[in-house]
Amino acid sequence: MKTKTQLKNKVNIVTLGCSKNVVDSEVIYTQLKGNGIKVSHESKKDDSNIVIVNTCGFIDNAKQESIDTILRYVDAKEAGVIDKLYVTGCLSHRYKDELEVEIPTVDAFFGTNELPRLLKTLKADYKHELIGERLLTTPTHYAYLKIAEGCDRPCSFCAIPLMRGGHVSRTIEDLVIEAKSLVKRGTKELILIAQDLTYYGLDIYKKRNLSELLEHFSDIEGLDWIRLQYAYPAGFPMDVLDVMNSKSNICKYLDMPLQSGSTEVLKRMRRGITREKTEDLINAIRDKVPDIALRTTLISGHPGETEEDYEETYRFVEKMRFDRLGVFTYSHEDQTHSHTFEDDVPAEIKQERADEIMALQQDISMELNQEKVGNTYKVLFDRKEGGHFIGRTQFDSPEVDNEVLIPASQFVRLGDFANVKVNRAEEFDLYGDLV
Numbered sequence: 550m551k552t553k554t555q556l557k558n559k560v561n562i563v564t565l566g567c568s569k570n571v572v573d574s575e576v577i578y579t580q581l582k583g584n585g586i587k588v589s590h591e592s593k594k595d596d597s598n599i600v601i602v603n604t605c606g607f608i609d610n611a612k613q614e615s616i617d618t619i620l621r622y623v624d625a626k627e628a629g630v631i632d633k634l635y636v637t638g639c640l641s642h643r644y645k646d647e648l649e650v651e652i653p654t655v656d657a658f659f660g661t662n663e664l665p666r667l668l669k670t671l672k673a674d675y676k677h678e679l680i681g682e683r684l685l686t687t688p689t690h691y692a693y694l695k696i697a698e699g700c701d702r703p704c705s706f707c708a709i710p711l712m713r714g715g716h717v718s719r720t721i722e723d724l725v726i727e728a729k730s731l732v733k734r735g736t737k738e739l740i741l742i743a744q745d746l747t748y749y750g751l752d753i754y755k756k757r758n759l760s761e762l763l764e765h766f767s768d769i770e771g772l773d774w775i776r777l778q779y780a781y782p783a784g785f786p787m788d789v790l791d792v793m794n795s796k797s798n799i800c801k802y803l804d805m806p807l808q809s810g811s812t813e814v815l816k817r818m819r820r821g822i823t824r825e826k827t828e829d830l831i832n833a834i835r836d837k838v839p840d841i842a843l844r845t846t847l848i849s850g851h852p853g854e855t856e857e858d859y860e861e862t863y864r865f866v867e868k869m870r871f872d873r874l875g876v877f878t879y880s881h882e883d884q885t886h887s888h889t890f891e892d893d894v895p896a897e898i899k900q901e902r903a904d905e906i907m908a909l910q911q912d913i914s915m916e917l918n919q920e921k922v923g924n925t926y927k928v929l930f931d932r933k934e935g936g937h938f939i940g941r942t943q944f945d946s947p948e949v950d951n952e953v954l955i956p957a958s959q960f961v962r963l964g965d966f967a968n969v970k971v972n973r974a975e976e977f978d979l980y981g982d983l984v
Contacts, residue, residue: 557632559587560671561597563622564686565615566605568693568742568778570638574603575683577637577664582684584673590686598632599671600625606640606712608880615640623654635659637667639712661713681727688931690964691738691774691947692731696724696762700744702781704808705819705886706851706879709744716745718753725765728772737964738774738929739766740946745781747789757786767796773966774929774943778804782830783821790837800943801838804873806846810865811858814851819886824865831869842944844873847906850899851879852890859902866906872917873950874910876903911976918951918974925970925984928953930961940969942979951977959983 560581564574574590581588589597600622604615615638625631633656641648642660649658659667665675685692699714700707728739743749750758766775775796777789780803793799809815812823822830834841847862866874878899881892930940931947937954938961945951953969959982961967973980 557598559589559597560599560601561592562588562590562601562603563618564591564603565618566603566607566611566639568740569695569744570603570605571686572683572693572695572742573638573661575686577601577603577667578686579679579682579684580664580668580676581671581673583676583679583682584668584671586671586673595630599635600631600633601635601637601667604636604638604640606638606643607708608877608882610880612640619652619655623652626654635667635670637661637663643708643712681723682730683727685731685734685736687947688964689735690929691740691931692736693740693742694724694728694731695719695742696746697743697749701748702745703819703821703886705817706808706848706882708882708885711884713744716748716752718749718751718758720753721758721762721765724762725769728766728769732769732771735964737772737966738776739772740776740778741766742778744779746777747780747785757784759786760788760792763789763792763796763799767792767798773798774800776800776802776943776946778946780805782807782827785830785834787833787837790834793838793841801841802844802944802946803834803841804844804946808846808848809851809854809858810847810862810869811854812861814854814858814862817853817887817890818848818851824861828865828869842872843869844946844950845871846875846877849876849878849903849906850894850896852881852887852892852894854879854894863906863909866909866913870913870917871910872944873914874906875949876906878903914951915974915976918976918979921971921979922974923971925968926953926979927966928969929966930963932963933957938963940967951979953979953981955981955983 562574562578564570578588602619605611619636622634626634635657636655637659641658645658657670668675697718699716700709701716746759775798782805808818810824926942928940928942930938932939936957940953968984969981970984971979971981
């Protein structure tokens with residue numbers, strides 16, 4: 550027998566995928582709240598009769614997680630635990646027609662640019678006065694700020710333009726208003742995100758304008774850290790580094806996905822850069838900002854990647870000694886240019902290569918962390934877990950990078966900064982004491 554929910558018209562938003570999806574969910578959350586609708590984000594209680602799943606469709610694993618999550622809520626709907634199930638985000642945008650046929654129990658699917666239609670379905674108005682306002686799903690002291698949507702890059706493996714469209718920058722004026730609003734409500738760290746930060750402004754200002762945007766952000770009183778995620782190497786605007794050097798609240802941190810260390814693979818990926826030019830760029834960045842932390846991601850097993858290509862990438866990682874690094878195994882995405890190649894690297898070889906590079910990076914990270922023992926760092930504390938308060942330095946982004954742990958007996962307030970002297974280091978964690 551079905552047991553219908555007692556509470557009517559409470560929405561639970563479930564977010565999958567990257568930080569760009571987090572921002573989109575926060576916008577939905579804010580609009581629903583502004584319409585007087587009860588809403589929660591990833592609530593663990595079964596007290597919502599409406600669920601919105603914000604999906605990711607980037608690679609196979611992410612797509613499978615999205616499908617599994619949708620099906621879990623389909624079961625909940627069929628059992629009478631929820632009344633309505635809506636699906637939005639990248640997977641929904643890209644495969645809407647197929648999903649409507651395959652999972653008819655879902656009440657409606659929405660694309661990445663269909664927020665007004667989603668709100669209308671929920672009997673809510675799209676409130677223009679709430680543009681730039683956001684209720685955060687992250688801890689209050691840090692927030693993601695999406696400075697542009699979509700991407701114009703021709704990377705052969707990437708389906709993002711199919712799901713998010715071409716690059717569209719937001720104006721400096723709008724971004725500064727939103728940033729000031731976030732700071733007023735307690736945000737101390739702003740993490741700038743886009744599919745490609747370095748392309749910012751080309752469409753509306755006819756020039757790469759990230760450095761000017763950073764100048765405006767750095768003048769906001771109360772904004773302690775500004776962090777850059779997702780920069781593209783080809784055509785990197787070096788003036789960004791000048792601003793980084795001149796402004797104390799811009800973190801000496803750069804997340805630049807490089808994808809491969811093999812010139813031949815980079816050519817197949819349509820990245821517009823060679824290994825040699827990549828090395829020159831990294832060296833130039835480090836020359837300009839000597840203490841910068843560089844994070845990158847690589848793809849293992851792109852079509853045509855030979856053992857020699859892989860070994861070239863391995864040597865590249867060995868030589869460049871990145872502060873932070875992650876590896877994804879290649880996902881053969883339909884409608885991309887790489888899909889026209891044969892997916893000729895077996896899955897187990899992709900994984901072996903990824904594991905070997907991560908083992909190398911673990912050793913590099915251990916060596917770099919050992920060099921930090923005895924030093925004192927400014928740390929922003931995110932959470933308390935077990936017997937420790939856990940935070941990050943300016944060289945670490947939340948959830949993906951290294952963390953700093955101090956004993957819980959040395960009390961700090963979450964969301965506050967404190968100076969920590971490092972007394973011990975592991976591969977991905979630093980341990981220390983308040984000073």
